[in-house]
Amino acid sequence: MSKNDDLRAAQRAIVAALSQHAALSYRASSAVVNRLHEHIDLLAKELTASLADRLDSLTQAEMQAFLSGKYTTAKLKAMRAEIDGWGVTLNQAINSEWDKSALSLAGYEAAYMGEVMHKALDGLPKPKPKPKPETMLRNAMQAPLMGQFVEDMLSGIAPDQTARIYASLRQGIAAGQSNSQIIRALRGTPDLRYQDGLMQAAKRDVERVVRTARNHIANVAYDNTYEALGVEYVVRVAALEGRTCVACAGLDGKIYKRTDPKPAATLHPNCRCQYAPALEGELIGNRPFVKAMKVRGRDGVSKYRSIGGMTKSQREKAGLKIGQTKASTSYSSWFANQDAAYQREWLGPTRHKLYKQGKMPIERFSDPLGKRYTIDQLHQRDVETFKAIFGD
Numbered sequence: 172m173s174k175n176d177d178l179r180a181a182q183r184a185i186v187a188a189l190s191q192h193a194a195l196s197y198r199a200s201s202a203v204v205n206r207l208h209e210h211i212d213l214l215a216k217e218l219t220a221s222l223a224d225r226l227d228s229l230t231q232a233e234m235q236a237f238l239s240g241k242y243t244t245a246k247l248k249a250m251r252a253e254i255d256g257w258g259v260t261l262n263q264a265i266n267s268e269w270d271k272s273a274l275s276l277a278g279y280e281a282a283y284m285g286e287v288m289h290k291a292l293d294g295l296p297k298p299k300p301k302p303k304p305e306t307m308l309r310n311a312m313q314a315p316l317m318g319q320f321v322e323d324m325l326s327g328i329a330p331d332q333t334a335r336i337y338a339s340l341r342q343g344i345a346a347g348q349s350n351s352q353i354i355r356a357l358r359g360t361p362d363l364r365y366q367d368g369l370m371q372a373a374k375r376d377v378e379r380v381v382r383t384a385r386n387h388i389a390n391v392a393y394d395n396t397y398e399a400l401g402v403e404y405v406v407r408v409a410a411l412e413g414r415t416c417v418a419c420a421g422l423d424g425k426i427y428k429r430t431d432p433k434p435a436a437t438l439h440p441n442c443r444c445q446y447a448p449a450l451e452g453e454l455i456g457n458r459p460f461v462k463a464m465k466v467r468g469r470d471g472v473s474k475y476r477s478i479g480g481m482t483k484s485q486r487e488k489a490g491l492k493i494g495q496t497k498a499s500t501s502y503s504s505w506f507a508n509q510d511a512a513y514q515r516e517w518l519g520p521t522r523h524k525l526y527k528q529g530k531m532p533i534e535r536f537s538d539p540l541g542k543r544y545t546i547d548q549l550h551q552r553d554v555e556t557f558k559a560i561f562g563d
């Protein structure tokens with residue numbers, strides 16, 4: 172085999188391994204998220220039980236003082252101490268779960284990528300030693316993620332939730348709600364598995380931050396591994412499916428010099444994109460795709476769902492199709508081959524008209540660094556096309 176054939180085979184192996192790995196990483200993150208959700212449930216139960224008693228014991232005057240943010244009596248001071256202390260406990264739980272899992276994640280992801288590349292590049296020059304997990308984790312924690320640091324994102328969750336609790340209590344009191352109504356707003360109702368309570372907000376924050384931060388750690392570990400192995404070019408890989416956003420879809424398949432400025436690997440909350448080493452000029456081999464329409468869930472929300480997040484009947488309703496396509500198929504060329512109903516749902520009506528009638532490729536819907544343009548911005552950028560299609 173020529174060196175070129177070797178490289179093509181290596182690229183094929185890497186792409187296949189990476190796309191399989193994405194599903195495993197998602198599940199590993201789910202495990203961390205679920206542990207924290209259980210923790211939040213428990214903390215929520217304790218706090219709301221205690222607050223119910225405390226509210227019952229407050230006089231009208233104390234209620235009014237609480238409303239104006241004055242903690243004048245011993246009971247009010249104790250109530251404030253409990254809510255604030257609850258925030259501290261939540262913060263500790265989040266950080267300790269993170270500390271337990273982050274280092275092994277960095278080590279695991281780098282070892283994984285090193286292994287994939289070593290197997291793929293068998294017969295080629297031996298790579299340099301791989302970076303230490305501690306170093307990679309530190310690199311990831313010091314590399315901004317959406318302009319913020321992971322540590323700050325994690326430790327912002329509990330204070331945000333504490334502020335929401337105070338706001339919810341004040342709103343309930345101001346609206347003249349009964350104490351049990353006020354507590355129900357916080358905790359939710361058992362019939363809806365507490366998903367209607369304010370504590371759900373903390374769970375959503377935890378899920379978003381943990382998933383995004385873990386993807387960021389993996390991406391930094393990959394980049395550190397590429398650096399150690401002397402990878403010069405990388406190719407951006409998005410998931411071929413409806414949950415991928417229009418900006419990431421437009422960037423899929425783009426090749427960059429590893430050290431050049433380029434869109435951040437993790438571009439936005441819940442972003443699952445990655446850079447794979449680009450050994451040849453294009454991606455070769457196969458990549459999986461998932462085609463499914465939005466489906467309404469128990470929460471009443473209609474959205475694209477993961478395969479594992481759908482029941483059998485939801486999968487049928489979504490018209491779920493799973494398959495493989497050539498890895499050189501970019502998101503935009505895959506998308507161009509889907510039916511009109513799917514295209515319209517994914518793009519939304521305005522972008523769909525721009526795509527179909529204005530012949531605007533999906534790459535035009537975001538800037539080169541992956542920031543999605545609003546409809547207004549698209550209008551400003553392309554007055555003529557808008558005039559032709561929408562008449563203004």
Ligand SMILES: [Zn+2]
Pocket residue numbers: 415416417418419420438439442443
């Ligand atoms: Zn995206």
